Amino acid sequence: DIAQPFQSKIxxxxxxxxxxxxxxxxxxxxxxxxxxxxxxxxxxKREINYLKEKGFEIQEVVHLEPYDKAHAFVVAQKKWEIVDND
Incomplete structure (x- = not known):
């Protein structure tokens, strides 16, 4: 829960x-x-696309309206690339 312009990068x-x-x-x-x-x-959409570009699989997006305007929760799982050094 970060209130910063670059919260997804953080x-x-x-x-x-x-x-x-x-x-x-x-x-x-x-x-x-x-x-x-x-x-x-x-x-x-922009923030979710950023997460996808960084390797996250979006599982769910929950918009909080009418309880809280302009807020959404994103649930995502990080999939790391496995590098084979052989």
Whole structure:
């Protein structure tokens, strides 16, 4: 739960250091903390695509409206590439 414009990058950077192979993240995307000029749906898509590009398989996206506007939870699993050094 990070209220920063680059919150997905922070999640990915931390996952690279601390998360085990096939580990899970639950990220709260706070759309207004990322870009107040953009529709939340566009921000969600961009952040989810970033996670996918970094090797996460998105398992579920939960939008929190009407309880909390412009917030969504993303549940994802990191799939590490196995490098064969032979």
């Amino acid at each position: 999640v990915v950077d931390n996952a690279d250091v601390y998360l085990k192979n096939n580990g899970w993240i639950i990220q709260a995307i706070k759309a207004m903390s990322i870009d107040v000029t953009e529709k939340p749906s566009i921000t969600y």
